[in-house]
Amino acid sequence: MNADECMETIKLTSRGGDSFELPYAAARLAHVVRDANDENDDGDIDSPEDVEILKVNSPCLEKVVEFLKHYHEEALTEIKTPLEDNTFEGNVKQEWYQNFLKGIDQPMLFDLVTAANFMAIQPLLDLTCLKVSCQLMGKSAEEIRQILNIPKLTPEEEETARRDHRWIFDD
Amino acid sequence: MMPHSKKPRLTGSNDDAEASSDARPFLSADEFACILGFLPPKQIMCLRRVCKTWREAAKKTIVPIVDFNVDSIDTYNALTVMVTAMPNLQQIKISHLGFMHKYNDGEDPYEEERVLLTTPSIHDIEILSNFSKLRILEISRPGMNGRYPSLFQFSLLRKLTISSMRMKWDLELLSGLPLLEELHVYSGGVTGNINSLRALKGTLTKVTIICIRNGSGNLPVRGDFMDLADFPRLKVLCLDDTAVTGNLLDIDEHHFPLLEQLRLPHRVYGGGGHEFYRIAEMTDFIHKLYHLIQKRRNPKLFLHHWTWNLSEFSPDWYVSFCPQLPFSIELVKAGPRLGYRWFGIRDIFTEEGPPDQYCEINWLDREPARESSDYEIYLQELENIQRDAGFSTEDIFYHLHRMSIVSGARNCSGKYSIDLDKLIL
Numbered sequence: 001m002n003a004d005e006c007m008e009t010i011k012l013t014s015r016g017g018d019s020f021e022l023p024y025a026a027a028r029l030a031h032v033v034r035d036a037n038d039e040n041d042d043g044d045i046d047s048p049e050d051v052e053i054l055k056v057n058s059p060c061l062e063k064v065v066e067f068l069k070h071y072h073e074e075a076l077t078e079i080k081t082p083l084e085d086n087t088f089e090g091n092v093k094q095e096w097y098q099n100f101l102k103g104i105d106q107p108m109l110f111d112l113v114t115a116a117n118f119m120a121i122q123p124l125l126d127l128t129c130l131k132v133s134c135q136l137m138g139k140s141a142e143e144i145r146q147i148l149n150i151p152k153l154t155p156e157e158e159e160t161a162r163r164d165h166r167w168i169f170d171d
Numbered sequence: 172m173m174p175h176s177k178k179p180r181l182t183g184s185n186d187d188a189e190a191s192s193d194a195r196p197f198l199s200a201d202e203f204a205c206i207l208g209f210l211p212p213k214q215i216m217c218l219r220r221v222c223k224t225w226r227e228a229a230k231k232t233i234v235p236i237v238d239f240n241v242d243s244i245d246t247y248n249a250l251t252v253m254v255t256a257m258p259n260l261q262q263i264k265i266s267h268l269g270f271m272h273k274y275n276d277g278e279d280p281y282e283e284e285r286v287l288l289t290t291p292s293i294h295d296i297e298i299l300s301n302f303s304k305l306r307i308l309e310i311s312r313p314g315m316n317g318r319y320p321s322l323f324q325f326s327l328l329r330k331l332t333i334s335s336m337r338m339k340w341d342l343e344l345l346s347g348l349p350l351l352e353e354l355h356v357y358s359g360g361v362t363g364n365i366n367s368l369r370a371l372k373g374t375l376t377k378v379t380i381i382c383i384r385n386g387s388g389n390l391p392v393r394g395d396f397m398d399l400a401d402f403p404r405l406k407v408l409c410l411d412d413t414a415v416t417g418n419l420l421d422i423d424e425h426h427f428p429l430l431e432q433l434r435l436p437h438r439v440y441g442g443g444g445h446e447f448y449r450i451a452e453m454t455d456f457i458h459k460l461y462h463l464i465q466k467r468r469n470p471k472l473f474l475h476h477w478t479w480n481l482s483e484f485s486p487d488w489y490v491s492f493c494p495q496l497p498f499s500i501e502l503v504k505a506g507p508r509l510g511y512r513w514f515g516i517r518d519i520f521t522e523e524g525p526p527d528q529y530c531e532i533n534w535l536d537r538e539p540a541r542e543s544s545d546y547e548i549y550l551q552e553l554e555n556i557q558r559d560a561g562f563s564t565e566d567i568f569y570h571l572h573r574m575s576i577v578s579g580a581r582n583c584s585g586k587y588s589i590d591l592d593k594l595i596l
Binding site: 081083113114117129130132138144145150153 | 197198199201202205206207208209210211214217218220221222235236237
């Protein structure tokens with residue numbers, strides 16, 4: 001059968017053992033789901049099967065499934081680079097996608113980036129990475145090290161960095 | 172219950188998932204590369220200083236298509252760092268580095284230029300070849316001299332702009348850019364046959380080649396423009412100042428299927444500024460062109476920038492005291508209605524005398540029906556066109572009339588209108 005028109009549902013199971021049900025036609029946006037079901041290049045499959053995603057924890061997989069379900073109804077408009085605006089909302093005009101990441105904390109945001117990358121969900125990876133990019137926009141390396149709790153460079157490393165990046169410090 | 176025995180288990184290659192609930196970032200370099208991929212080059216270079224993972228990420232980041240202009244020694248030094256630190260730049264503009272700096276000469280440089288521009292600080296331009304993800308490359312008056320074949324080996328390049336007097340290159344080199352879509356050349360050192368572009372038949376959408384005459388006065392880009400007639404995606408073809416030849420009337424409705432803008436040199440029969448030997452030939456050409464336009468349904472292709480002239484060596488040419496005899500012809504369009512008119516061109520070298528002078532329009536199409544929606548547009552555009560019209564100095568008419576080669580009548584403004592279609596000698 002053609003996977004895009006498949007009416008059957010499957011369950012994705014998290015590392016914690018929680019399962020989340022969704023239509024296969026929505027789940028197949030994740031390439032790991034396609035690969036696990038041996039979907040061929042023509043999009044043909046036999047009978048869709050459930051998939052365990054042991055790398056992703058339950059709260060995160062729940063968000064991922066929420067994304068997959070909605071994307072199947074309303075696809076995310078392609079995010080164009082260079083960005084039109086310095087804010088997330090300025091680049092993502094669709095209200096549902098703006099709200100999808102509203103209020104989530106940084107660990108969850110990073111978990112979603114990791115999950116999107118691991119499950120090969122390109123639109124979710126674009127959306128979450130854009131969110132992080134907008135948080136970093138205009139911030140210096142020092143500010144970002146503080147935000148991310150990364151150790152400072154040694155004086156020698158700092159000197160090398162400044163020599164390599166004189167162009168950056170022009171402004 | 173789920174059939175556990177059948178269920179695919181996807182655990183990932185590294186097992187740091189437990190740590191991902193920590194407040195600290197545990198993203199991989201690949202993931203950070205995706206994040207950096209939304210930022211401009213300058214900020215990526217800045218952020219790669221955060222930590223080792225980010226330096227790895229910067230190496231992998233596909234940098235957004237943003238202009239990075241190498242126009243000073245500082246930006247050149249940044250480029251040398253990027254070769255290893257951020258090699259996936261997609262857009263670079265190479266400009267002059269400023270006083271006391273220059274790029275290395277290429278092969279076979281112009282000798283006189285080498286003597287003139289000997290400077291103490293020479294910089295390697297061929298580091299550009301390290302940027303294998305390049306999609307847009309602009310070489311803008313960089314002061315380069317000679318051949319640089321390594322600058323024509325970018326497998327992903329989509330757009331190439333070269334404006335350089337002393338950079339030597341042949342159109343054959345373009346075969347090293349198999350995905351090239353746009354080519355814009357304003358160059359004194361380009362040579363070759365236009366049919367070399369056939370290597371890019373399936374990809375080219377815009378081609379502009381404007382040659383600057385070399386020392387011998389010859390235009391070194393030659394060939395027949397019809398060699399590109401079967402290019403399926405070509406929208407813009409401008410070959411103004413080249414030695415390209417051909418016959419405009421060879422185009423039929425199947426050629427250049429997507430063409431929106433066309434400019435051809437005067438050496439092409441019917442090209443812009445082409446000189447005809449007889450006046451009768453010019454009107455015959457216009458009617459054949461009209462037939463072509465009707466078949467292609469794209470009159471805009473031959474409006475604006477297109478004029479055709481009577482040769483000064485024509486037996487029909489008449490020298491008078493007036494410098495602006497109406498020996499040029501152009502198409503005009505008002506609403507859906509197409510026509511043509513004769514006009515005299517102002518002396519563009521001295522810019523003396525009155526501006527261009529136009530004769531009345533000879534219509535090729537019928538007037539739109541008064542009740543049609545096109546009629547209002549037709550009247551508005553006609554008014555704009557006719558603002559220029561009314562070519563008819565007493566001097567010209569007097570001299571032409573003396574030769575009995577023109578019939579004319581005073582129009583309502585008291586001037587003469589002249590129809591050179593009747594000048595079939």
